[in-house]
Amino acid sequence: MLEGEEELVVSDEDFSMTSEPEDEKPPNLAQLILQNAKIQLEIQAKRDLQKLENSIPERITKLPSHSHLKHSLKLLWKNRARLLTLSHALYDCDCSGDQDVELKLVNDFNDRRATYLANEAKLKLKAEKAKAKAAAKAAALKKKRRNSDSDDSDFDSDDDDSHEDDSNEEDSNNTSNGNNSDDDGSIASGETSAGARTGRTNHSSTSSTENKEGETHGEGEEEGKEEEGKEEEHRDSDDDIEPPPDIPAITSAFVNTIIMGKTKLEGIQMDENPLGPPGTANLCQALTTLPNLTMLNLSATNAGTEGARSLADAIRGSNLQRTLLHVVFGYNGIGSDGAAYIVEAVGRRCRSLETLRLHNNNITSDGGQTIATELLQCKSLRVLDLGGNKIGDRGIEMIAEYIGENKALKRISLQDNSFTKRGAQALVRTLRLINQFPTHERIQGMSVAQCHRLTDAIKIELQDAARCLPDFRLTV
DSSP: OOTTOOOOOOOHHHHHHHSOOOOOOOOOHHHHHHHHHHHHHHHHHHHHHHHHHHOOOHHHHTSOTTOHHHHHHHHHHTTOOSEEEOTTTGGGOOOOSSHHHHHHHHHHHHHHHHHHHHHHHHHHHHHHHHHHHHHHHHHHHHHHHHHHHHHHHHHHHHHHHHHHHHHHHHHHHHHHTTTOOHHHHHHHHHHHHHHHHHHHHHHHHHHHHHHHHHHHHHHHHHHHHHHHHHHHHHHTOGGGSOOOOOOOHHHHHHHHHHHTTOSSOOEEEOTTOOOHHHHHHHHHHHHTTOSSOOEEEOTTSOOHHHHHHHHHHHHHTSTHHHHOOEEEOOSSOOHHHHHHHHHHHHHHHOSSOOEEEOOSSOOOHHHHHHHHHHGGGOTTOOEEEOTTSOOOHHHHHHHHHHHHHOSSOOEEEOOSOOOOHHHHHHHHHHHHHGGGSOGGGSOOEEEOTTOTTOOHHHHHHHHHHHHTSTTOEEEO
């Protein structure tokens, strides 16, 4: 040790701090196995979720490959469809999942549909036979009448010939016996008067025979018309026509399950699928989960009044009241009550609705008045279709007022309704009134075609009122 250097003292504490730590115990094999299993489960769960998102249900894959329904449901399942078009397509969809149940449902449904088609064919054949029978009967009556007319003419000609022969004989007798006494002349004159009486008798008997035959022909024609009317009445009876069978509930439930919650779905066309009131109600519940639905077509779904109520409830209780732009609900037989349900929900809730079609629904004047009153609150409605209903003068008068007060409405269809001159004159007054409005604040098109109770004079009056409006189109 050198001079001046201090001795470096190292304590045990310093030694322990500078020394290397002792080696930790490695994890045992059981811990490693547990950690690996946990990681594998997490990875498998992610894969299953990914696979579930990309997979297609077995019921869709079993649909015919050429089927439009299969392609539509695949896109919908993957949430890639903006428009779902299933018009008259759900007949081909069997979606139960259980093969035995599915087979039974499909067979039952096919049997019911085959029965329906067979009945339709039978009714058509029956109508054709009745028509042919009526035509044959009319032809037979016509032929019989023609034959009877020809027989009568022959009979009359024979009488005329006999009268001519008698007169010739009398003339010859008178000529040959011209120098006879007065007694002979009286006898001749007596014979002549007797012959005249005989001729009158024959003529009267002939006319009575003609009258009897004419009465017989008239009765035959009346009977033929009555029978033809009965056959036509029987042919047109609603009791003989069965409605198409409803879509199986399990199929409707499967499609509704796919529809639920699809964020990209903006339009649904389910027309001509006989869902019935229960199926319509279930579909409406699925519609309430769609955040971006703008167009809905449920025409000819056998919805009825209860189906209209279900749609109205769905609109009132969901986001549909803010997103719906176009609603088509024709050919459902909803009547005035069903129309009231829909227009009350639409008029008070749907502030953005542009199109409403309620055609061919048996709506009467009461329904027309409700429609005109409730839709006044829907300031965005541009197209209203009420064609093919039974709206009379009272309803048309209220609708005419609605047309005059609504600045947004551009087109309205009132074709094939039951109003007369009184309702048409209300429309004429409205057209003359809105002539003073700017073009963008009044209606631009109206259809009153096929309104068979309108006379030609009132149609001309409507056309004259329409000509005063520039860019206005009237269909009569």
